[in-house]
Amino acid sequence: MNFLIEAATKSLKKAYNPYSGLSVGCALKTSSGKIYDGVNIENSVFGLTMCAERVAVFKAVSEGNVDIEEIAVVASTGKPIYPCGACRQVLFEFNPKTKIHLSDEKILTLLEILPFAFSKDVFE
Template identity: 35%
Template sequence: MPLLQAATAVRENAYAPYSRFKVGAAIRSASGAIFAGCNVENVAYPEGTCAEAGAIAAMVAAGETVIAEVLVIADSPSPVPPCGGCRQKIAEFAPQDARVTLCTTDGVSRTMTVADLLPGVFSAAHMDRA
């Protein structure tokens, strides 16, 4: 459960003074490396960063560009899916069959694929004639 451990640990570092809703995310790259991110709020709400985006940025900063698996954890009654923007960010770097596990701090989880998370994904293929 290295992804769960990484996401749980980084969630504690989330900067969420406004919503008090801490989120942690961990991704395993194709090489097997694990990258984690937490949400970072800003008083100007649209300027914050989601946990998933932070984990992806850490992966890319390390020179990797392929997500093999994603795990997101939050203190919620049910597993919380990534926002729409993060779904598209995940789809940019992950194959459609990559596993996405959504967890609560109480141990409830739901597993799906990137395709389940974002059906009808916008991809580079849509821009082939550009």
Template identity: 40%
Template sequence: MTEPDLDALFEAAAVVRGRAHAPYSGFQVGAALRDEAGRIHAGCNVENAAYPVGTCAEAGAIAAMIAAGGRRIDAILVLADSPSPVTPCGACRQRIREFAGPGTPILSAGLDGLRAHYTLDQLLPTSFGPEHFIHGT
């Protein structure tokens, strides 16, 4: 991934992170992804008093991509203020898997910049995906 691409993802994630609705945990997360057309889509976490119905930043970014007509994730960056790298939760790893391949970069960033670089296959090995379904008949 080139530095301008990384910079654009980081900037988009930083902007939406500041808009996160996190009154319960205080843990704001921003995510930005690049789709197959090179467009950037971003999302932030949205907590809810009924904890299980909150939305992760990655899910918001994926929804924004789909709403804009994108269908493939080329790279995704997750930004949070944490002493160690923050990676997508298990549910979001599966959400990413729906629209990405095993080698898709998943980047973890802190407020000071990039912290870690993974691939989807590293975070979700031997995953279940759309190709497991038998189409037709």
């Protein structure tokens, strides 16, 4: 099994999901080789819920690691789960070529699933 999928799967138990019951775990690797995990964190005000992917990204960035190379996403259902649109956009900010590992061993790139992202180029 892919080491990122393993790390994401281990993080599932830390998810806070009292409303949906769906646990989502994530693990990302930066260019320095450091691994960060994340889980979904639900809130009774659903708009304030945070996805596992953004939790992991924000942990990495808060420690100065902004060069995200790969990310794995898993769900408690065992079915492959893709990053939502917001997470795709956040990941795009740091590396449009991020590799995304799914639980069915499929590997995609961020550009494949978000081909027309809003980018910092619009500010130039």
